[in-house]
Amino acid sequence: MRYEPRTMRLPRLSRPLLLPVVLATVLAALVPHLARAAGDPHGVDMLPILEALVLMLIGAKLGGDLFERIGQPAVLGELLAGVLVGNLGLVGYHQFETLRTLPGVDILAQIGVLFLLFGVGLETDIKKMMAVGASSFIVAVLGVVAPMVLGYFVTGWFFPEHNRLADWFVGATLCATSVGITARVLQDLGRSASTEGRIILGAAVIDDVLGLIVLAVVAGIIQAADQGVAFEARSVLWIIGKSVAFLAVAIVVGQWLSKRAFRLATRLRGEGLLLSVALAFCFGLAYLAGRAGLAPIVGAFAGGLVLDEVHYEELRERDHAHRSLPELLKPISTFLVPVFFVLMGMRVDLAVFGRVDVLGFAAVLTAAAILGKQACAFGVLEPGTDRLAVGLGMIPRGEVGLIFAGIGATLTIGGQRVVDDRVFSAVVMMVALTTLVTPPLLVWRMEGSGGKARGRR
Amino acid sequence: MRYEPRTMRLPRLSRPLLLPVVLATVLAALVPHLARAAGDPHGVDMLPILEALVLMLIGAKLGGDLFERIGQPAVLGELLAGVLVGNLGLVGYHQFETLRTLPGVDILAQIGVLFLLFGVGLETDIKKMMAVGASSFIVAVLGVVAPMVLGYFVTGWFFPEHNRLADWFVGATLCATSVGITARVLQDLGRSASTEGRIILGAAVIDDVLGLIVLAVVAGIIQAADQGVAFEARSVLWIIGKSVAFLAVAIVVGQWLSKRAFRLATRLRGEGLLLSVALAFCFGLAYLAGRAGLAPIVGAFAGGLVLDEVHYEELRERDHAHRSLPELLKPISTFLVPVFFVLMGMRVDLAVFGRVDVLGFAAVLTAAAILGKQACAFGVLEPGTDRLAVGLGMIPRGEVGLIFAGIGATLTIGGQRVVDDRVFSAVVMMVALTTLVTPPLLVWRMEGSGGKARGRR
Numbered sequence: 001m002r003y004e005p006r007t008m009r010l011p012r013l014s015r016p017l018l019l020p021v022v023l024a025t026v027l028a029a030l031v032p033h034l035a036r037a038a039g040d041p042h043g044v045d046m047l048p049i050l051e052a053l054v055l056m057l058i059g060a061k062l063g064g065d066l067f068e069r070i071g072q073p074a075v076l077g078e079l080l081a082g083v084l085v086g087n088l089g090l091v092g093y094h095q096f097e098t099l100r101t102l103p104g105v106d107i108l109a110q111i112g113v114l115f116l117l118f119g120v121g122l123e124t125d126i127k128k129m130m131a132v133g134a135s136s137f138i139v140a141v142l143g144v145v146a147p148m149v150l151g152y153f154v155t156g157w158f159f160p161e162h163n164r165l166a167d168w169f170v171g172a173t174l175c176a177t178s179v180g181i182t183a184r185v186l187q188d189l190g191r192s193a194s195t196e197g198r199i200i201l202g203a204a205v206i207d208d209v210l211g212l213i214v215l216a217v218v219a220g221i222i223q224a225a226d227q228g229v230a231f232e233a234r235s236v237l238w239i240i241g242k243s244v245a246f247l248a249v250a251i252v253v254g255q256w257l258s259k260r261a262f263r264l265a266t267r268l269r270g271e272g273l274l275l276s277v278a279l280a281f282c283f284g285l286a287y288l289a290g291r292a293g294l295a296p297i298v299g300a301f302a303g304g305l306v307l308d309e310v311h312y313e314e315l316r317e318r319d320h321a322h323r324s325l326p327e328l329l330k331p332i333s334t335f336l337v338p339v340f341f342v343l344m345g346m347r348v349d350l351a352v353f354g355r356v357d358v359l360g361f362a363a364v365l366t367a368a369a370i371l372g373k374q375a376c377a378f379g380v381l382e383p384g385t386d387r388l389a390v391g392l393g394m395i396p397r398g399e400v401g402l403i404f405a406g407i408g409a410t411l412t413i414g415g416q417r418v419v420d421d422r423v424f425s426a427v428v429m430m431v432a433l434t435t436l437v438t439p440p441l442l443v444w445r446m447e448g449s450g451g452k453a454r455g456r457r
Numbered sequence: 458m459r460y461e462p463r464t465m466r467l468p469r470l471s472r473p474l475l476l477p478v479v480l481a482t483v484l485a486a487l488v489p490h491l492a493r494a495a496g497d498p499h500g501v502d503m504l505p506i507l508e509a510l511v512l513m514l515i516g517a518k519l520g521g522d523l524f525e526r527i528g529q530p531a532v533l534g535e536l537l538a539g540v541l542v543g544n545l546g547l548v549g550y551h552q553f554e555t556l557r558t559l560p561g562v563d564i565l566a567q568i569g570v571l572f573l574l575f576g577v578g579l580e581t582d583i584k585k586m587m588a589v590g591a592s593s594f595i596v597a598v599l600g601v602v603a604p605m606v607l608g609y610f611v612t613g614w615f616f617p618e619h620n621r622l623a624d625w626f627v628g629a630t631l632c633a634t635s636v637g638i639t640a641r642v643l644q645d646l647g648r649s650a651s652t653e654g655r656i657i658l659g660a661a662v663i664d665d666v667l668g669l670i671v672l673a674v675v676a677g678i679i680q681a682a683d684q685g686v687a688f689e690a691r692s693v694l695w696i697i698g699k700s701v702a703f704l705a706v707a708i709v710v711g712q713w714l715s716k717r718a719f720r721l722a723t724r725l726r727g728e729g730l731l732l733s734v735a736l737a738f739c740f741g742l743a744y745l746a747g748r749a750g751l752a753p754i755v756g757a758f759a760g761g762l763v764l765d766e767v768h769y770e771e772l773r774e775r776d777h778a779h780r781s782l783p784e785l786l787k788p789i790s791t792f793l794v795p796v797f798f799v800l801m802g803m804r805v806d807l808a809v810f811g812r813v814d815v816l817g818f819a820a821v822l823t824a825a826a827i828l829g830k831q832a833c834a835f836g837v838l839e840p841g842t843d844r845l846a847v848g849l850g851m852i853p854r855g856e857v858g859l860i861f862a863g864i865g866a867t868l869t870i871g872g873q874r875v876v877d878d879r880v881f882s883a884v885v886m887m888v889a890l891t892t893l894v895t896p897p898l899l900v901w902r903m904e905g906s907g908g909k910a911r912g913r914r
Contacts, residue, residue, distance in 0.1 A: 046567050046753055050744035057737040065725040074727050107561040108568075110503050268522040270531050272791035279792060280514040287507040296503055328788045334729035335736055335789060 049104040053339070055096065056105075059085055060338035073188040075181065076439040078338050082345020090350060100346040109343040112336030113180050114300040118282045119329050120183045120201065121304020123192045126251075129202055129305060132195060136202030138379030143203060143394045144210045147174035147372025154364045155423075165222050166418045169408050172218045173419075173427050174369045176211035178398020179204035179297065180340065181435055185442045186393070195385045196446075200393040201301070203376070208298050208400075209243045215404060219411060226413045239293055246292035250285050250302035257281075262312045274315045275328045278307060295400070344398070348432040352425045362426035366433045370395055392441045397434045401427055506561040510796070512553065513562075516542055517795035530645040532638065533896040535795050539802020547807060557803040566800040569793030570637050571757040575739045576786050577640045577658065578761020580649045583708075586659055586762060589652060593659030595836030600660060600851045601667045604631035604829025611821045612880075622679050623875045626865050629675045630876075630884050631826045633668035635855020636661035636754065637797065638892055642899045643850070652842045653903075657850040658758070660833065665755050665857075666700045672861060676868060683870045696750055703749035707742050707759035714738075719769045731772045732785045735764060752857070801855070805889040809882045818879065819886035826887050827852055827894070849898045854891045858884055 063077030063084075089097050099105060151171030156164065182200055186192045192201070216236045223229065258281055265277045282303040289299025309324065316322060353359070373394040377387035405427040408419030419427070520538030521531030543557050556562060608628030613621065639657055643649045649658070673693045680686065715738055722734045739760040746756030766781065773779060810816070830851040834844035862884040865876030876884070 046564070047744055047747045049564060050740045050747065050753065054737050054741045054744060057733045057740070061722070061725060061727060061730060061733050064727040068726040103560065104564040107503070107506060107564060111565075265518070268518060269525040270518060270521040272788075273518060275788055275791045276514045276518050276795075280511050283507045283514070284511045287504055287511060290504045290507065296507065328791075330729075331732055331785045331788050332792060334732045334785075338733075 046104075048099065048102055049108075052099040052102055052105045053108070055085060055099070056082075056339050056342040057335075060342050063342075064338075071443070073185050073439045073443055075184045075188060075341050076436070078341040079345040079348075079436060079439075082342035083348045083350065084345075085342070086346030086348060087350040096346075100343065105339065105343060108336055109340040110296070112333070112338075112340040113297055114282065114286055115329060115333045116180060116183060116187075116337045116340070117297040117301040118304040119326060119333055120187060120192050121301040122307060122326055122329070123187070124198060124201065124305055125193065126255075126305045126308075128193070129198050132199045132202060132382060135199045135379060135381045135385075137206055138381070139199055139203040139376040139390060139394070140206035140210055140379075142375040142379045143177060143207060143373050144175045144214060146375035147369055148172055148214070150174070150368035150372040151365065154361075154368050158361045158364065159423075163413045163416065165218075165225060166413055166416070169218050169222060169404075169411070169418045170365075170423055170427075172214050173401045173404040173408065174365070174372060174397065174430070175207070175214050176397065176400035176404070177204045177207045177373075177394050178396045178400055178435070179207075179301075180344075180398060181396040181438050182393045182442070184337070184341070185439050189443065189446055191446055195382055196389045196393065199380060199382075199385070199390050203379075203390075203394065205247075205298050205301060207394075208295050209240075209247075211400060211404075212239055212243065212293055215407070219407060222411050222413050222418060226411070242292040243294055246289055246294060246299070247302070249288065250299065251306060254281075254285060254302065254306040255308075258307050259311045262315055266314050266318070271319070274312055274319060274325065277315070278312070278325050278328075281307065344435065348435075349428065352428050355422075355425050358422045358425045358429070361422065362429035362433075365426050366430045369397060369430050369434050370437070386445065389442065389445045392438065392445055395434050395441070396438045397431045401431045503561075505556060505559055506565075509553075509556040509559055509562045510565070512542060512556070513539075513796050513799040514792075517799050520799075521795075528900070530642050530896050530900055532641045532645060532798055533893070535798040536802040536805075536893060536896075539799035540805045540807065541802075542799070543803030543805060544807040553803075557800065562796065562800060565793055566797040567753070569790070569795070569797040570754055571739065571743050572786060572790045573637060573640060573644075573794045573797070574754040574758040575761040576783060576790055577644060577649050578758040579764060579783055579786070580644070581655060581658065581762055582650065583712075583762045583765075585650070586655050589656045589659060589839060592656045592836060592838045592842075594663055595838070596656055596833040596847060596851070597660040597663035597667055597836075599832040599836045600634060600664060600830050601632045601671060603832035604826055605629055605671070607631070607825035607829040608822065611818075611825050615818045615821065616880075620870045620873065622675075622682055623870055623873070626675050626679060626861075626868070626875045627822075627880055627884075629671050630858045630861040630865065631822070631829060631854065631887070632664070632671050633854065633857035633861070634661045634664045634830070634851050635853045635857055635892070636664075636758075637801075637855060638853040638895050639850045639899070641794070641798070642896050646900070646903055648903055652839055653846045653850065656837060656839075656842070656847050660836075660847075660851065662704075662755055662758060664851075665752050666697075666704075668857060668861075669696055669700060669750055672864070676864060679868050679870050679875060683868070699749040700751055703746055703751060703756070704759070706745065707756065708763060711738075711742060711759065711763040712765075715764050716768045719772055723771050723775070728776075731769055731776060731782065734772070735769070735782050735785075738764065801892065805892075806885065809885050812879075812882050815879045815882045815886070819883035819890075822883050823887045823890045826854060826891055843902065846899065846902045849895065849902055852891050852898070853895045854888045858888045 059081035060074075060078040063079075063081030064074030065077065067077030067080070068074055085096050086100050088095070148168070148171040151174040152164075152167045155162065155167040155170040159167070179201065182204070183192070186194075186197045186200070191197050213236065216239050220232065220236065261277055261281065262274075265273045282300050285299035285303040286296035287299065289302070290296045307325065312325065316324060374388075374391040376394045377391040380387045380390055405419050405424050409417060409424055411418040516538035517531075517535040520534030520536075520541075522534065524534030524537070525531055542553050545552070546554050605625070605628040608631040609621075609624045612619065612624040612627040616624070636658065639661070640649070643651075643654045643657070648654050670693065673696050677689065677693065718734055718738065719731075722730045739757050742756035742760040743753035744756065746759070747753045764782065769782065773781060831845075831848040833851045834848040837844045837847055862876050862881050866874060866881055868875040
């Protein structure tokens with residue numbers, strides 16, 4: 001079937017359209033006074049964004065293909081395709097280096113991860129999610145405390161000259177779980193709704209709240225110690241209050257509102273109402289989460305969680321394709337989700353691994369990050385649950401750790417930067433390594449020999 | 458069915474998740490030293506973008522509903538919802554004013570219009586398109602020459618003190634057809650593939666090439682006249698060459714490549730390959746069009762035109778949903794296309810209509826723009842075609858006219874700006890009016906009494 005002979009009809013087909021174009025050329029050539037063009041006649045420069053999208057779409061599919069062949073989830077291939085494209089500078093090819101810092105691509109990636117978490121939320125039943133709420137909470141707390149304490153000790157051991165408060169800050173960069181990777185692997189494996197999956201997703205949401213609190217507290221203490229300023233208790237209470245208020249609004253008001261919004265939409269005329277209302281809901285909660293200081297993905301996930309198929313049945317019946325919300329979201333996710341993962345890969349700067357002076361500390365910090373999260377296994381209350389899978393699912397740190405480290409780089413204590421260049425490079429390596437090891441570890445545990453050893457459901 | 462009694466179960470449901478949150482609050486309150494938050498922990502500021510998307514999605518659907526009720530296409534409702542939101546400043550509400558200049562929203566809108574034209578291209582058969590190629594070409598040429606000449610005369614009549622070259626430039630702002638509006642109205646009416654629709658779409662593509670040439674020539678002559686510099690014939694030839702080369706590549710190489718790309722993709726593993734390859738193809742041609750100096754939408758349209766269902770049949774069969782490309786694109790268009798039209802509406806600044814000193818010239822310029830394009834009716838060669846519908850479909854000027862005017866504002870001749878504030882405001886009004894009158898006129902002609910009078914197909 002691959003290379004059957006074909007008649008070459010294309011030149012003939014295109015002749016009728018080429019004719020007018022050639023005529024236009026001749027006509028224009030007759031104009032006596034020809035002159036310079038007046039620059040690019042289009043507003044925002046879309047060309048680098050289009051170039052990046054083409055590269056990312058193709059790279060994601062080629063990488064995904066390669067890794068599916070060796071039994072790994074497609075997301076690992078997407079990440080590594082990004083690492084490859086993002087690091088061509090190491091072999092002297094600098095063409096694509098600007099693409100990884102393009103704001104337009106970043107925006108598409110951010111919207112992509114919203115769609116990913118919204119979709120995962122839709123797949124997850126809110127009651128089943130809440131049934132494991134206690135486990136999620138304990139897992140989240142253990143996953144914050146253990147890596148932070150481990151991080152504090154290894155930093156103090158490596159840098160005895162540091163102020164101990166700075167060591168706590170480095171420990172804090174190990175707190176937050178980046179749920180995107182794990183959510184995607186669970187989705188690739190069809191395990192988002194498993195007990196382990198629900199515990200991890202719930203813990204990641206609570207982690208985001210805890211991470212905010214830890215950052216506010218540690219950064220605040222350091223600033224106060226450095227400047228001799230009084231602690232501002234109210235602002236941290238305000239952060240906590242906003243987070244709690246957001247979650248309450250998302251869960252209670254969200255359910256109430258989604259029913260009414262879909263009922264109202266049923267009375268409207270027009271196409272695509274189900275998708276439009278659902279997206280407005282997803283983006284609205286993501287916005288509110290952001291306003292509350294949380295990651296917008298927490299809002300998107302909460303939005304998916306509270307939307308229930310019974311709310312939109314009538315609206316779905318009206319659309320002539322009768323598609324459900326997950327079916328409608330699929331093509332958008334196919335477009336935008338790989339943009340997020342390829343971009344994450346592109347941002348892994350392999351050059352930092354060339355810094356031999358930080359490789360030792362990076363290795364220890366990464367070990368602390370991975371081992372620390374294994375404490376999460378002890379927080380699982382449900383019998384028969386794969387505790388190791390929960391611990392493995394909590395490993396990725398992603399961009400939150402980088403953001404913490406970035407804030408640390410702006411803080412000083414006793415004239416020294418809390419996060420200096422070496423520590424920052426080590427955090428970058430830790431983020432890269434925790435991101436890249438999670439997909440194979442989870443697959444091994446949930447699908448491969450690790451899973452088989454404990455008996456599959 | 459609207460307000461049946463329900464048991465209020467939500468507070469009970471949410472209790473299990475609120476519990477850990479309240480616990481977290483208490484725990485955090487026990488931390489002795491509380492301090493300030495360390496700013497927004499997320500990269501690009503997504504919040505204004507999310508706010509704009511929520512507003513646009515809801516506004517588009519409410520506006521669409523209203524206008525479908527009065528027998529108008531949804532796109533007019535989306536445009537006017539945008540006009541409303543964009544001009545709340547007139548009644549003292551300035552909250553949303555920054556949203557219309559947000560680069561992130563502009564990028565999503567630009568990608569939305571790519572999807573619109575890609576979809577229209579897919580609906581259009583390339584052979585049938587080429588069958589009306591001669592008509593499209595004559596329609597395009599008449600639609601450039603007639604408005605330009607009319608614009609030259611009315612500008613000279615209104616501003617006798619102007620240099621006549623400046624009048625030609627104002628005439629040139631009336632040349633280019635903005636195909637987005639017409640393409641969307643044709644799609645809303647299910648008439649993209651009609652003879653009239655194909656002639657208009659083809660003419661709009663050729664218009665884009667002609668517009669580039671006209672701009673280069675007129676701007677070049679003015680610059681040369683003002684500075685006494687020699688004309689650069691080569692650069693205009695270069696522009697023409699690039700445009701022709703792009704169209705040849707898109708049509709000939711595009712067909713050859715799409716077959717092979719889909720065949721290659723059939724050998725890959727993974728989900729969503731059909732959509733990903735098609736999008737890479739669409740964005741790739743949009744990128745090449747942009748590199749050739751044309752609007753990226755010309756590339757997206759060409760991409761849709763050359764993709765043929767037989768090329769991807771095998772890939773479609775493999776996907777478990779068996780969806781065709783138009784079905785896969787539908788949800789993405791539902792999301793992004795209204796963003797484009799609402800944003801276009803938001804950019805209509807009603808405040809310019811308060812400039813009584815320019816209202817007269819704006820009215821005459823708009824009349825020249827609308828009447829000039831009616832010359833297109835004489836370019837239709839196919840018997841039995843609705844010539845008036847073709848003329849009406851060519852009316853919208855959209856952003857291309859604004860870009861021309863913006864370039865004119867940077868040019869001077871004899872110390873005077875070629876496009877001064879009054880002329881610029883009049884061009885803005887002309888663009889707004891031609892955009893807003895086209896949907897009702899086309900509906901009247903193709904669906905309503907105008908269409909019935911000539912007998913419907």
